[in-house]
Amino acid sequence: MKYLFQNLLKTIPVLLLITLIVFLLVRVTGDPVSLMLPETATEEERESLREALGFNEPLPVQYFTYLGDLVRGDFGDSFRYNTDAMALVLERLPATFELAFASMIVAILISVPLGILSAVKRNSFFDLFITGGAVLGKAMPSFWLGIMLILFLAVNVQIFPVSGRDGFQHLILPALTLGTGIAAEMTRLIRSSMLEILGQDFIRTARSKGLKEGIVVNKHAFRNALIPVVTIMALQTSTLIGGTLITETVFAWPGLGQLLVQAVNLRDMSVVQAATFLIAIFVIMSNLIADLMYRMLDPRIKYD
Amino acid sequence: MAEKLMDIKDLKVRFKTEDGFISTVNGVTFNMNEGETLAIVGESGSGKSVTSLALMGILPPNGEVYEGEMSFRDKNLRTLSKKDYRALRGNEISMIFQEPMTALNPVFTVGYQLRETLIVHFKMTKQQANIRGIQMLELVGIPDAEKAMGRFPHQLSGGMRQRVMIAMALSCNPRLLIADEPTTALDVTIQAQILTLMRNLKEKSNTSIMIITHDLGVVAELADRVIVMYAGEVVEEAPIYELFENPLHPYTKGLMASIPKVHDVVDDLYSIEGTVPNPANMPSGCKFHPRCPLADIECTKIHPALEYVNEGHAKRCIKV
Numbered sequence A: 001m002k003y004l005f006q007n008l009l010k011t012i013p014v015l016l017l018i019t020l021i022v023f024l025l026v027r028v029t030g031d032p033v034s035l036m037l038p039e040t041a042t043e044e045e046r047e048s049l050r051e052a053l054g055f056n057e058p059l060p061v062q063y064f065t066y067l068g069d070l071v072r073g074d075f076g077d078s079f080r081y082n083t084d085a086m087a088l089v090l091e092r093l094p095a096t097f098e099l100a101f102a103s104m105i106v107a108i109l110i111s112v113p114l115g116i117l118s119a120v121k122r123n124s125f126f127d128l129f130i131t132g133g134a135v136l137g138k139a140m141p142s143f144w145l146g147i148m149l150i151l152f153l154a155v156n157v158q159i160f161p162v163s164g165r166d167g168f169q170h171l172i173l174p175a176l177t178l179g180t181g182i183a184a185e186m187t188r189l190i191r192s193s194m195l196e197i198l199g200q201d202f203i204r205t206a207r208s209k210g211l212k213e214g215i216v217v218n219k220h221a222f223r224n225a226l227i228p229v230v231t232i233m234a235l236q237t238s239t240l241i242g243g244t245l246i247t248e249t250v251f252a253w254p255g256l257g258q259l260l261v262q263a264v265n266l267r268d269m270s271v272v273q274a275a276t277f278l279i280a281i282f283v284i285m286s287n288l289i290a291d292l293m294y295r296m297l298d299p300r301i302k303y304d
Numbered sequence B: 001m002a003e004k005l006m007d008i009k010d011l012k013v014r015f016k017t018e019d020g021f022i023s024t025v026n027g028v029t030f031n032m033n034e035g036e037t038l039a040i041v042g043e044s045g046s047g048k049s050v051t052s053l054a055l056m057g058i059l060p061p062n063g064e065v066y067e068g069e070m071s072f073r074d075k076n077l078r079t080l081s082k083k084d085y086r087a088l089r090g091n092e093i094s095m096i097f098q099e100p101m102t103a104l105n106p107v108f109t110v111g112y113q114l115r116e117t118l119i120v121h122f123k124m125t126k127q128q129a130n131i132r133g134i135q136m137l138e139l140v141g142i143p144d145a146e147k148a149m150g151r152f153p154h155q156l157s158g159g160m161r162q163r164v165m166i167a168m169a170l171s172c173n174p175r176l177l178i179a180d181e182p183t184t185a186l187d188v189t190i191q192a193q194i195l196t197l198m199r200n201l202k203e204k205s206n207t208s209i210m211i212i213t214h215d216l217g218v219v220a221e222l223a224d225r226v227i228v229m230y231a232g233e234v235v236e237e238a239p240i241y242e243l244f245e246n247p248l249h250p251y252t253k254g255l256m257a258s259i260p261k262v263h264d265v266v267d268d269l270y271s272i273e274g275t276v277p278n279p280a281n282m283p284s285g286c287k288f289h290p291r292c293p294l295a296d297i298e299c300t301k302i303h304p305a306l307e308y309v310n311e312g313h314a315k316r317c318i319k320v
Ligand SMILES: Nc1ncnc2c1ncn2[C@@H]1O[C@H](COP(=O)(O)OP(=O)(O)O)[C@@H](O)[C@H]1O
Pocket: B015, B016, B017, B024, B042, B043, B044, B045, B046, B047, B048, B049, B050, B051, B060, B062, B063, B279
């Protein structure tokens, strides 16, 4: 508990730094006033809008105003939609979570059995096939895989819908697209972690006790092999929260990534800031959870 | 005459490596009787562990028995089904290993690892297995056994872990306990404690013990009979008294000469020059000839057979 609390405290400076960087980045890329007013607007009209939005204040003043609002939970309004920026972002969260969760499930369902099997049958034809497949899976661009899946499973054979988000059916192709890439990485990781563990003395001990090979592999070995894998899994999850733009675009999936890129293009500052802030929190949380799971799985690590 | 417990005849084991197959156990023959303690001695690399792993049916994935016979009680181990072999392992034949630091699974508690064997072989409930586990820990002299059940291996010292291994191996009352260098990795004082423990266990139970060691001090402490192995072969076999009184094979004599006079500073002090040959490149004739003080031209040509000189005493040498 104390450990968790300390780590939460440590995240505050990280979050502050992120808000500062994002704050500066959205401002050096140009102010949104020109996009907010019609082309016919006069320079005076622009100037008065700048004044009204506070863009004429010195940057430090603007930053601290922003921070003050942030602490009160106010991320400002979207220039584009004239509504609360955080509300816009939160609206996208369920779609993002849904896709991230489903992709992770796909990745786990593929990588755990394949990783274990190719380690157990190392250097066999099966192992070569899986290892080769994993290299391909990692090299394959996600937009290409997404388009191929659409082509084959939504257009040629109309099993799944092409795009959008409307129930479980819609989730499958984008989750497969994202999950496959992650599975490729995780399969390789699980394989090499399992290979290392299977050579350990305690595996010989487990066999000498007369345990079934399935128990030796799936319990005694996998439980150890999982320790390094969990960290990578958590990192992958955090990239799923913010970085699924390409897949979201291919499948017209209304997630956070899509909103963020739109907002960047429109210089919708408040939305950019709110979205990045939330993504940062999720990344930090995933790391914390990874760390906690790591400690839970490995009794050799002490809490302090 | 005691009843025969197990029998190994002309056992050969090979490993698949990048340079093809290498044979590291080359026709090992010996047997054990019920209640007997047999020591297998020989320098590191002579094939002692591989022989015992073959007997347990747990050779590494690249290893295989490619010739010979192995039987345990009335069972032919070479034709035994996987399932029946599993039923034997940890139950009728169990094993403790050299490295107590790495032989226990780091992510499971001592209790879990102890209970597991009992649940598999004796179909005990978790509670029953727990009670039996605590008894076993007490038997091997672990203080506060109940608490120790909840400990993880890294929380115990090397000596305590080896005691846990012994408790685990004995929990199903095996007919045969194979102890592969159980004290080698431990401090001298702990070594003595573990040996005392094993001697007590030997006296109290009728479990037969196969103790593998390169330490003749350990042999003298525990064994009834001794097998000396060199380069994947048995080079001498003798009752303990015979072996110390009248060692025949030059290799055995070399081992004897290197025993320190004071027993409690036992250490590897082999005075035999040279090293165990590489299994991929075995000498012709007698495998010991490059290191043997008695070797002559004949020894480089003739591969001696294991011959009995009298009841229970055999040697593999043409000169003695
Ligand atoms: N998995 C393996 N692959 C290849 N060679 C092995 C393997 N395990 C053991 N060996 C070889 O078998 C020989 C005998 O080893 P071992 O039985 O462990 O000797 P020791 O008498 O010290 O117990 C050694 O030369 C060793 O290198």
